[in-house]
Amino acid sequence: MPRPGPPPAPEEGISLRQLLMSLGEPLVELQAAPAGLDVEVRDVAILDPEDPPQALPGELVLAIGARGRAALPALRAAGAAGAAAVAVKLDAPGQAAPLSEAAAEAGVALLSVRREARWEHLDALARAVIGSGRQETGAGGGEASGDLFSLAQTTAVLTGGIVSVEDTSSRVLAYSRSSDEVDDLRRLSILGWQGPEPYLSKLREWGVFQHLRTSGAVIAIEEHPELGIRRRLAVGIRAGTQPLGTIWVQEGSRPLDPRSEQVLLGAARVAALHLVRRRREVSADLRLTQSLLAGLLDGSTGPQSLATHLGLDARRPALVVGFALHADGAGAEAAGADASPVELTRAELTALISVHAAARHHSALVSPAESRVYVLLPELPAGLSPATVRGWVVEIAEAAGRHLGVRLRAAVGPVAPHLGGAHGSRREADRVLAAMERGTVGAAVAALEEVRAEVVLGEVLDLLAERPAMRDPRLSALTARDARQGTRLAESVLAYLDAFGDVRAAAERLHVHPNTLRYRVRRAEELAGLDLASPQQRLLAMLQLRLDAAPGPGDGA
Missing domain, CATH: 1.10.10 (Arc Repressor Mutant, subunit A)
Structure with a gap:
């Protein structure tokens, strides 16, 4: 593929491990990784068989039109150029061995692509994953709602199902990792092809697509064994009255969680934020939102900037909830042997909190900050009691233990009369979290009003410890x-x-x-x-x- 002029300056990317965790089956399978899974993938390049075999450092090279051994020149050229990986299609399983040997010699990773997969679909999905990772890195850790693949995986964990996120043209934008329990509709959708026409006709006949375009409610579609289709839940992703896409949850070998409908509502709201912002200048918008939110919570900026940016009513009440991992809740059970805690604890925990918070409060905003995660609940409805919010927080803590294997501490800040009081609410939540960490508050979820004596006692003890003269x-x-x-x-x-x-x-x-x-x-x-x-x-x-x-x-x- 001709590349006129000097190569552009390399952008930051994501690790090959992150790419595989997002794409995985049924699109691609890892055949060789001689340099390990931490190599950086910065971009995607399509190598046509008529082009001279070449690549740039950090690229994922899609060797289209060159199956099996015909991809050897592209593989060697990619290795010589420092590419991250080469993706090829195999005509037969036996072709993987010689290509894997060549990949090991060239020092480049080899991915095999399912024969039925559309190259243009793989190209779009890979670029989306890399772009999401780049936005998160640029935002200083990012927010989980900025990554649709992370959102799909979190939704799958919370529902116990198999998740796909699609746009209004039924093109798959992201999906959760899954086993062999997928049905034909999901498998074909991920590979870039339409599902079985008889089933799609039924969905149109039952008014499912019309419902998803016009309603924000969850709809259930029962199993149809004669068509090879399992039971599903679906919800439309909407921005006001404008449809943006759909989230589908397929039931696997066990029934969906009873709270799946509520989870889907929260996931749809988080997905809407991502899709709306992606239509604007995504990275700049996300950075601005996070910057304004962080400034409001730490007291360095006033409320009006964030309110104007997001269309919030700064005069209405607000409160902040703070979350922190328990000292012995590092998530070893959830992380597994091959995944880092950063990938499978911090990011998935933030995603889980985002989905649950959005399900309960449509304007919820999530802000990761060092070892803690804060949720701002602006525009609180009249009559919402702190006890109700505390109940929501208990549900989030229980979900984190159930689905991620981590223990959470959570503190509910007091209700501020207006958005400008969010900093004070966060400060009070921090006081409770600090008391939990020093052991003077034993509860896992608490509000300052419930444990004020324990909090003040701990602060007095800290003062005595810091000042021996007293x-x-x-x-x-x-x-x-x-x-x-x-x-x-x-x-x-x-x-x-x-x-x-x-x-x-x-x-x-x-x-x-x-x-x-x-x-x-x-x-x-x-x-x-x-x-x-x-x-x-x-x-x-x-x-x-x-x-x-x-x-x-x-x-x-």
Whole structure:
């Protein structure tokens, strides 16, 4: 393929692993990857058999019209040029071995393409995957709603089905990974061909396409074994009254999740954001939205810019929910042996939160920030109670555990009277998350109103820890003595104070005799010069001794 002029400057791309995770079966199959799966794919090139075999670094070369051994020149040229991979069609399974050997010698990955697949369809899908990855990288981590393949996979996980996202011409834009449970309609659609005409005629006869064009409600299409078609749910993707496409969920070997309809509604809203923005300057628009949203949440920008950009009413109430992975919830179960936590925990978690939030609130906005994910709920309807929002958040946390194998902490910020109060709502949610991380709040989901005492106590303890001058040196010396001698005087004093001076209750908590506890408390007062009859000393002791409240190695006094 002639390339006049100097080659363009290379753009950032995605890894071959990401490309295969998105495309996978039934379009392509990996035959060889001599340089591993982390090689970068930056672009797609179509190599016609009449063109001289050549490529550019980082390209996925589609060797059209050259089946089997006829693709060897393209394979060698691609390897010499530093291309990422070459995709070929095979006439017979036995042709894979010699091509794989040639790919290993050339140092370039080899992908085999299903014979029934349309090259132009593979070209469009591969470019879409690379483009989505590039947008996410440019946006500093991106948002999951910007990647239709990620959205399709998340929707498949939440529904237990097999998902395809199509445009208004029934062309597949993205799809979820699947097993051999797919029916002919899905298989042919992904390969770039229309489904069985008898079935499509039935869909037209039943008014399914008309429903999807004119309604935002989910529609169910029952199984038709005589046509080789399994049960489906479908929902139209819409921007106001304008149809943008459709999301289809095919039932596999087990029934769809009972909450699939709600999941589909959220997925359709997230997909609409992506498709609308893609019709405009996608990368610039996504970056602007994320920048304005992040600025609003951290207090560096006011609400009007985001409100104007998205058409929000800044005068209506809003609140922020903060999510963080639990320390032991790194997602090892969900990630699998061959996938990185970044690909299968952070991105899929953000996608899951996006879908659930959009299903519950049409204007929900999601903002990943370092180790946390924030959801802004603007334009809250009148009468929406914090308890209702808390129930939504519990559902998201349960879904993350059920589908991704991760444990979430979540904090519901207070309702702000207007959009400008979103920063304050986020700040309060952060206070609760910080208390959860330090262990002073044990709940997995909470609002500040529910755990204010625990949050404030944790903040006071942090202040004491950071400023030694505020501590009583006598109590510090008592704790140090326990550490040196293996005694438990400080722990006993704290238990006594926590029990409001009830010796029997405190002794029972420590599993010691009441007389032992009385002796320890008297001994601590003597050694440290304390007067526990003083309310001020009792209060300071209750606070400071919590800094080092762990039992010592011994049980002596």
